[in-house]
Amino acid sequence: MNEQIWRLSVRTAGTSLDALSGAMYLAGYEGIEILPEAGDGDDHVTVRAYAVARHGLEELARVVAAVPGCLVGRIEEIEVEDWAEGWKKHFQPQEIGATLVVLPPWVSPKHHPDRMPVVINPGHAFGTGTHATTRLVLEALERARPHVPLRGPVVDLGTGSGILAIAAAKLGLAPVTAIDVDPEALYEAQENARANAVHLLVRTVEGDVQDVPDGARLVLANLSAPVHRSIAARLAPRLQPGGRALLSGLLADETDGIVAAWPAGWEHRVAVLEEWALVELVAPS
Numbered sequence: 001m002n003e004q005i006w007r008l009s010v011r012t013a014g015t016s017l018d019a020l021s022g023a024m025y026l027a028g029y030e031g032i033e034i035l036p037e038a039g040d041g042d043d044h045v046t047v048r049a050y051a052v053a054r055h056g057l058e059e060l061a062r063v064v065a066a067v068p069g070c071l072v073g074r075i076e077e078i079e080v081e082d083w084a085e086g087w088k089k090h091f092q093p094q095e096i097g098a099t100l101v102v103l104p105p106w107v108s109p110k111h112h113p114d115r116m117p118v119v120i121n122p123g124h125a126f127g128t129g130t131h132a133t134t135r136l137v138l139e140a141l142e143r144a145r146p147h148v149p150l151r152g153p154v155v156d157l158g159t160g161s162g163i164l165a166i167a168a169a170k171l172g173l174a175p176v177t178a179i180d181v182d183p184e185a186l187y188e189a190q191e192n193a194r195a196n197a198v199h200l201l202v203r204t205v206e207g208d209v210q211d212v213p214d215g216a217r218l219v220l221a222n223l224s225a226p227v228h229r230s231i232a233a234r235l236a237p238r239l240q241p242g243g244r245a246l247l248s249g250l251l252a253d254e255t256d257g258i259v260a261a262w263p264a265g266w267e268h269r270v271a272v273l274e275e276w277a278l279v280e281l282v283a284p285s
């Protein structure tokens with residue numbers, strides 16, 4: 001089946017690639033393609049981002065235009081033979097931690113009989129489990145599960161595809177409030193929750209930190225460092241004594257600043273994967 005999708009190309013010096021990837025990540029893009037330019041003697045590369053709606057790329061183009069050394073190209077409509085076929089090549093099942101496997105709906109979980117399947121239909125929203133920031137939260141969630149207080153809300157702040165909320169519900173930490181500022185992401189999160197038969201356990205809310213219920217026992221949040229810094233003082237008081245926050249989306253050198261933004265006296269530890277880091281904070285009992 002042929003489908004129309006939109007593509008944004010950005011040309012950048014190899015030295016600006018990290019900054020560009022970081023900006024794209026903050027804008028919610030993990031499906032990007034990097035094409036080295038052969039033969040012109042410099043180290044430039046072209047980075048392409050794809051989306052099903054033009055407006056998502058217009059927003060991305062504005063973010064990327066602020067990155068030094070990046071030349072933002074045109075947004076073009078292209079035809080792909082089969083969008084799902086592309087995903088089928090790139091989105092393979094991923095075993096995460098000791099108990100989870102994240103897989104797309106067209107792969108049967110029967111090859112992973114000892115694992116809890118989390119089915120994610122890849123769409124526009126971030127969160128297929130292929131990104132290290134998502135994986136860090138899933139691994140920390142699995143480790144933290146036995147230590148999470150028995151009662152109180154579980155919250156996924158910045159739910160995207162709903163992957164963290166669904167995993168929490170499937171690990172028995174329900175009900176979960178899944179919050180996002182993006183209504184399109186929430187629609188996808190609801191559909192994914194339904195595909196995992198946890199839609200009655202995951203409540204989706206369009207909003208932000210002020211919608212985190214009081215007395216939360218666990219907050220999962222894969223957001224950027226500036227967002228983490230800006231919400232810390234409002235998020236911390238919403239956790240119950242002994243409550244836990246798993247904060248991802250941070251580069252390894254950003255963790256100290258995040259810990260400093262939380263109240264003193266919280267226990268904290270850091271987990272690292274590739275260049276990314278997660279901060280786990282536990283409220284005093």
Ligand SMILES: C[S@@+](CC[C@H](N)C(=O)[O-])C[C@H]1O[C@@H](n2cnc3c(N)ncnc32)[C@H](O)[C@@H]1O
Pocket residue numbers: 028125126127128129133134137157158159160161162163164179180181182185207208209222223227249
């Ligand atoms: C990096 S994605 C994380 C998706 C998924 N939770 C995961 O771990 O893969 C961040 C999500 O947070 C949402 N977001 C960004 N800022 C937010 C805020 N202040 N409050 C709530 N959601 C926010 C974005 O719309 C996006 O869906």
